[in-house]
Amino acid sequence: MLIFANNKIEYDMDNRMKDYLPPMDTEKLNALFEIENAFKAGKLSAAEAQQQIKERVGKVSAYHVAYIEQTMTEESSDECIREDVHSVIDMLGDAIDNSLPNLPVDHPIMHYLKENEEMKRLLLAVEDLVQYPMIKNQWLELYEKISQYPLHYKRKQNQLYPVLEQKGFTRPTTTMWTFDDMVRDEIREAERLLREDNEDAFIKQQERVLLYARDLMQKEEFILYPTSLALISAEEFEDMKSGDQEIGFAFFEVEHTAAEVKPQAAPAAHNDFANDLQALLAKYGYADKGNNILDVATGKLTLEQVNLIYKHLPIDISFVDENELVCFYSDTDHRIFPRSKNVIGREVMNCHPRKSAHIVREVIDKLRSGEQDKAEFWINKPGLFIYIIYVAVRDKEGNFRGVLEMMQDCTHIRALEGSQTLLTWSNGDAPAAAEAPTQVExxxxxxxxxxxxxxxxxxxxxxxxxxxxxxxxxxxxxxxxxxxxxxxxxxxxxxxxxxxxxxxxxxxxxxxxxxxxxxxxxx
Structure with missing residues (x-):
């Protein structure tokens, strides 16, 4: 929160972000903010800015820049405009310390950096190819690899950003997500032009792909990753690995090794009677070997059974509560869009890119007010039909308790014709006859x-x-x-x-x- 007093900028140090960072000098942060504003306004040259930083601030860490961006820079609707990260680098000169510690090769940040290194190599190949007459097969092969890179952004948005939000650093979600989507869209546009054999437009498009992708990688490596390492604990990064594995990686596969589980001591002898009693009660339906039976609305289920039902539903389900926090999603093998457990507890508005946030806001507001009870969307492409519905969840008194999202790939359902009243298995096999056909038949x-x-x-x-x-x-x-x-x-x-x-x-x-x-x- 900005406070202006005596022409001097002060700010609210109760921001959550500072609780997870090393101690910071308020006066030095204030000085750095003033110098940055003067430099951006053209009142200071890069050399003059560097000299003032040296005299008034001293060594600057990447997280200092991130903290100023989070707490001292007003958000605006123009955040999607590319900010020139090169000018910030010029201003800071050798005063910035954004070095990374030695990290193990399976650290999540190392995977982001490894993807960036491969993407940089591919962009060099783009620069090389544009100098020669176009041979489509060469470009198809190159873009087959480049098109994998947006998976890098998907992991950032669903894994890294949610944890940073918990630490009070929300700018990556509200700003960098827009940049992520811009680069992804530039890559998709290049692929479209290549498919349509629009050679001149395709070659020109490479300028935008190169510029946007490199600029964003520099933002990541200059600020995002060093700040993430300052804010996020080693245990949290370790916990992040399983979700990273679910979403996947661009250009390479990662074998996830589960954290070692320390063997537990054998139960004491005096617990034997309790264990025997529990087993006896379970045998007669009074308990379920430690998994208590839940009295649900229309039956009795154990927690294990509830989870198994959700896992085998033919649809994907997500639930957002009345406080607009994501509470649950079903973890099915056929999940249409990637999810990870880091989404749990996250504000639903931060789970969507800024360009679609107004639609999410309208849906929630109208379901909450009772003006609407459901909102339907669908994606209809050749060979694909995805149906999505949002339903208002209300208790018996009619109070709004949240939103249930249900999503299903209905491509197969829409293709069904006629009637089927006889048993046929999902693989097309009919039920076994009295006499099974011979191998020859x-x-x-x-x-x-x-x-x-x-x-x-x-x-x-x-x-x-x-x-x-x-x-x-x-x-x-x-x-x-x-x-x-x-x-x-x-x-x-x-x-x-x-x-x-x-x-x-x-x-x-x-x-x-x-x-x-x-x-x-x-x-």
């Missing part, structure tokens, strides 16, 4: 249902490819991580329905690139 049936693939075209069925090349299914995720869903129940169902064109549409992977990638895997 089975092979003849399968051969009749599949067709030999002599050339891969947009109309080639995935089912036919997998019948001819069985190992292809396990290798398709090498082309695009979205193909991992082929191992889910829904994915196994989709195998019999989709062709190469639908696979391209579903993943956003250029058709020619997908066909060439499949041919390479087959070879």
């Amino acid at each position: 089975t092979e003849q049936t399968e051969a009749a249902e599949t067709q030999a693939v002599t050339e891969i075209t947009p109309q080639t069925r995935l089912k036919d490819l997998l019948a001819q090349y069985p190992t292809l299914k396990s290798r398709l995720p090498e082309l695009d991580s979205k193909f991992k869903m082929l191992n889910t129940p829904l994915g196994r169902l989709m195998i019999g329905k989709v062709d190469i064109q639908a696979m391209s549409d579903r993943t956003g992977m250029p058709l020619e690139q997908l066909i060439e990638g499949i041919k390479k895997l087959i070879r």
